[in-house]
Amino acid sequence: MKKNSIIITLLISVFCGCSDSFLDVKPKAALSSTALQNAKGVNSLLIGAYALLDGWATPEGAYRSYQVGADNWVYGSVASDDAYKGTIAGDQPPISLIEQGNIASDNVYFRGKWRGMYDGIARTNDVLQLLPKVTDLSDAERTQIVAEARFLRGHYHFELKKMFNNVPYIDEVVYDPNNLESTKLTNTADIWPMIEADLKAAYDVLPVKQAQVGRPTKWAAAATLAKAQLFQKKYPEAKVLLEAIVNSGQYKLADKYHDNFRASTNNNIESIFEIQYSVNDGASGGENGNIGSTLNYPYGGGGVTTCCGFFQPSQNLVNAFKTDAAGLPLLDSFNSTDLLNDQGVESSVAAWSAATAYKKDAMVLIVDAAKTNKENLVYQALADNTNANPVTDAVNWKLKWAEADENLDPRLDWTVGRRGIPYLDWGVHPGKVYVRDQAYGGPYSPKKHVMYRSDVGTNTFAGNPRLNANNYRIIRYSHVLLWLAEVEVRLGNLENARGYVNQIRARAAKPEGFVKNADGTDAANYIIGQYTATWTDPAVALKAVQFEERLEFGMEGHRRFDLVRWDIANTTLNNYYLVEGTKRSYLKGVLFVTNKHEYFPIPIQEILNSQVNGQATLKQNPNY
């Protein structure tokens, strides 16, 4: 009997099943929103919101980082007259499609940018939602957190606005992370007022200096707000803000133009807002470096890196740096002839020897001692059995490339890597071996974001030097000056505008800022001067200001957006495609379509994912 009751008790206990606590499991190495409801938690979320300034969010599929790079190299530069996609035809075809005007809503790049920016916005909203529940913060701290979060939210929306125009504004009121329908808003309303409101709120509160340089100051907010107003052609409003920045006395142009493009001079006197990059900081793949540009380095040649040959400056951009005898840009005729380049010239060209009979098409290198710079010259034989001195024999030889010849704006050789010119401290650019497929992408290399050889090991990621800590200066004092010049032209104060432009040119003209050869001589024939004649024609003045912006900010991802806001994208780009198509066959026949291509299409998958009750809430942009 006793035995039986034991068995029965055992059976009952076994058969009663498990209690609910057996089924309670908790995620590991993760926190709930409640656990973050304190000063430390909300500040961590705010850092998380900053973390997307560099563009890198949660990886989803390949190629993400290039789609959201903070410098907008694809959308601002490759999609303009500044740069080619570069490398070879088959690599990253979505960029080729953008470059060639085949702009479609299913291009993964657009969704990538959209993803990065809205992720940043969601993170700012996470901060703003959590903040009221946090008790261990002073009012001042609270106000500061709100201001920084709103600055970031304004910035991310601004990026979307200039890309896509018709986008929804997501704030902490509508956003609900527990309801994924909450952000399915329409995109028909103009969000400029909301962007301005966020930036204005930041401007009103933020201090003029921040203890941590990565945080925006009052002037960073002012500059971003002014930029937003320029996009809306609100010139008087922008002028007030921009002049306030100038009058603050806090900023000045760095003595050397190139100090805006090297890691060792990050956050310098000219910098107003910078995207902070860091390496060897615990991110396993160097993701906090300038990963968006990781493809944009010379391809081979035993020099800088071995990959990937993207983002090659266009011939048109290079030509823009030609100057006249007075050192002024050739505003109208700059593109009528090409600056001589080494297209089709192998890096290893043998020196000319009178003892050799050269066959047709053979190339030789010769040093012309008569030239001031003792230039390296490459000649191509025009006939068989040629052995005359190429320099003197114009019948049998044709000049293919000369190292330094024409008058040039010195900023060219900080913007573009080209043969014969020192490539930072990597030695002289050797030409074709730095380029992956010269026949396809032309002879040039990008330069501004590239690290110095002396940075390798300290400011570069240990596993891959292409990830470096050379910050992207999204807004610097030179922007403020040239925007002011724009504003003054629009407001009819042409001479003020000339003054601002000349400030920029004066800095560029400082010889200590020129690219130098190893022997200390100038690497090319740099001739740059200021506009000395009075500006009387508003159209000419405007062209000069806009041209100056191109020269100063080339290859920095602004160009297409500037062309659109200046309303000259149509003429400029269609002229570009017409001429450049004769040099790069894939640009032949490309068209910028007015009332369509001013903005990129809303990513089709996002329209599909915006459905509420089977109806998409997002509307495609016109003519896509």
Add this chain to the structure above:
Amino acid sequence: MLFRVIPMSIMLCLSSEMTFAKTKWEDTSEDPLSAAETSDPVSITDDPAEIIVSGKITDENAQPLPGVNVLLKGTTIGTTTDSNGEYKLTLADANGTLTFSFIGYTTQEVAIDNRSKIDISLNPDVVALTEVVVTGYGTQSKRDITGAVASIDNKQLLANPSANLGQALQGKVAGVTVGNENSPGGGVMVRIRGFGTINDNSPLYVIDGVPTKGNLNTLNLNDIESMQVLKDASAASIYGSRAGNGVVIVTTKKGKAGKPIFTYDMYYGTQRPGKLLDLLNTDEYAQLTWEARKNAGAVGSNGNPTHAQFGNGATPVIPDYIFPAGAMEGDPRVAQDANGNYVNYSANIDGADFNKTKWLITKANKTGTKWLDEIFNAAPIQNHQIGASGGNENGRYAVSVNYFDQKGIMIYTNFKRYTLRANTQFNINKRVRLGENFQIGYSERVGQPNGNSNESNPTSFAFRIQPIVPVYDVSGVNFGGTRGTDLDNSRNPVGDLYRNKDNIQKEVRLFGNAYAEVDIIDNLTAKTSFGIDYNIYNFRNYTIRDIESAEARGSNSLQTTNNFEWTWTWYNTLSYSLEFGDGHRFNFLAGVESIKDYFETFDASRTNFSSDDIENRYLSGGTGVQTNNGGASNWALASEFGKVNYSLKDKYLLEGTIRRDRSSRFSPQFRSAVFSAASAGWVLSEESFAAGWSTWLTRAKLRVGWGQTGNQEIGNYNALTIYATNPITSFYDISGTRTSAVPGYELTQFGNAKAKWETTTSTNIGLDATLLDGKIDVALDWYTRVTSDMLFPVPAPLTSGVATVPFQNIGSMRNRGIDLSLGYNGQALGNELTYTIGGNFSTYRNEVTKTTGNPATQYFGINDERIQNFVVTQQNYPISSFFGYKVDGIFQTDDEAAAAPVNNLGTNQNKAGRFHFVDVSGPNGVPDGVINTNDLSIIGSPHPDFTYGINVSVNYKSFGLTLFGQGVQGNQIFNYVKYWTDFPTFGGNRSTRMLYDSWRPGKTDAVLPQLTSSDQVSILPSTYYLENGSYFRMKNIQITYNLPKQLISKMGLGTVRVYVQSQNLFTITKYSGMDPEINLRSYTSGNDRQIGVDGGAYPAAKQYLVGLNLSF
């Protein structure tokens, strides 16, 4: 691990000693003296009525059977047979009946009839051995089964050497689709009756009562006694929430009472690559490059293309050296000293003079390297299994050790496995039984770097690297590569594989259960079983710099990963059987089960190792960046279930099951779900009206079943919104230090507290028939499976930010199909020749019947390829349909092109020699005369019309012949490899098709557009990539020979069987890729939305084997 082994061997010792002790006792009892000493004094009084009965018990092969129970019926008087199968029993009289019983044999009752010597031959219990199948939580007689259950015995499973039990199922069971990665130790896909959900479609495996969904590579296939596939819900519903994709029940070999049997089974063979791709040689490659560049106008000032290797002439010139680029013999850069050494050779790629005055000097391979031939080679495979089994009525054992070693046909890939299994069973007394089944496995695998179907794996590099590149540079030691200009960026696949050869994935797995059964009263049995699945994984993945590559790695690095996971499953059941009246038979089963799982992972990495020496490849050997990660997860499941079977006169059969599951994966309010099923069978051959059919109909049973099952594969914390920190995504250098970042937090997962169970409702109608006295067997099933509340991570609008999106209950999906299997058993030549012919046929039609409710909703399967998404899941189409443009030939003339719709996908598309894209639709759903993204549509399907398997087995005297073929008909493959080999994408090698079948003026039968190096439109996903994926493959041809008994018994052996075998001897297919057996791209869960895409898959090997089976 070791401490587990010891108890097992103790158990073995115990059981064999018991046998020994008994034998001894029996022996001594024969000694009259000791018998007198030990006997009851009363019994030796001279009672004339007392008799002694003795005899010998043998098995069906006339071998003595030890351990047989001999009992005088109706008493407790009895004994067991000794090691010679002999018994002796002293009885009061000679009038009783003796009962001879032995596990696995039919019990016999024999009247003594005044005999003193009774020899008996016991016959195997046919019902027990062949007719009982293991179904949920118990066994069932096959004739009582009413659901759709397929059974495979170990002979069938072992017919094809394979590493994985899933792989062994291929083609054997109607309705089961099997795919595998082909690389040794690679992943396997098993799909039962189509694709029931758009997330994870793997079945549940229940091995000796222990469920697992994990990797099965560490389990030894040779230990399996039988496998049952529970295909429909009426059979599988007892496993409830995890049975939505069917259940595979695996039973491992148990010992049988009898004298110890030792077995040795082995095979050894070679595997050889089959068809590879037709790619260009060096001359052809240069020719194609020139033509494509000229057509694109990518030419220099002299009108010719410029190429660092091939020059700048009207025709390309193959150089003598590729690094330095384009160098010819005599060039001072490639000067050799008196000893033939290259004076400018240097492997120091970081040197300042590298690529200026020093090079990794590499000759051109002027004829062309056949890279696929370089990486695919003949490779050995072998398997050795030693087993011992035996025991008696009270204790039985089966132990085995196994060694399996498969080298891959891809060089330096391999899989090795060592397993030890010990299964034991004990009868403690008449009512209590104990037992355990345990396996310890250790495996080592070297896979291909970057995994299967990846653009950066060796298979892909073998077609992505130019033929001019040699395997080695002039040093003969260092690899040749793409360092020279214009060689593109492929890595040397031989180099990649060589450098990866010591990166071994090591796994230890402990899998098994212990159980106890108590017969509480007659026919009422309680069972408890505790199972454990414990897994340890270690992988040190060391990456050596590929100095010869165009995009060489900046440094060497090491990542070490250590994972462990345990799952325990404890179930308790009560079963009761009842028979009464006129043929009423009931079986009841009730049970509870709880499962708990915990997984923990840790990985760390470092860079910059001073030496690549294998002894230095540990984390502490690195001097560079250190990172580490760790995490864990857990889940639990609690369930109660019940089952009732009713049989009336063995003619009318009913079965009902019910199960309630509660899972930690759902929020408390949706945690619980009930799954039920019912089925009925009607043995119509037993009806009186069928009596007249008995000449041809031996037995026929009609089955009807309905039931529900579920799916809970939604990750472990789906209900919760989670925040986490990660240096990659949430750190920021707010202080501008350049080398440090401040930690931040981010929302990493959106929670969905409202998710509830996905339910699959299935209906099955089946017929089992045996015709012509067992000559013909037929099993036919028609089914429909409807999945509702389908769980899917619905893409969230990115306006909510980026985080893991939760599974939500959406839509529904339907599979309908037919499974048919047929068997014919024949005899000829006066029964000396016996043969069986078996075939199975299955077909399913999959349709996503609803997604979000909007037919336009599209879920894309692949979003990381170089061309846009080409696999889509959409309402009214099968899961994972192909998506792209339709190509209707090639424009032959500019006029024809001009008349066609404007192509806005690219400029200059409407001209002779370009693809003619079809104007499928405009923005309003009708053709609009413009080719743009509106013309993307569903263009094909990876799902076959049907699949089939054919099995022929012939036995003649001592010879046997087995043929097994398997095929798939009517599916399409998206041959993504063509992106690389057929279009001007990267600068890798191209197909001969691209050179010879591209359009040229007048070439009207061209399949590819005109060679144009800048053409970026023709590569868009289109019908061009689609190919017919049908194939028939001779999976197995085997000839066996059983050595004559007379010969082997002299050697002291029981049976000796030798065989020769060929696997995958031939394949009939039109598919142009290496292998038409293309299934998933990746064999981890959640990949069923990208079926049938060939991204450079590892091809199946042809195998030639010899094998031996011994027993004694």
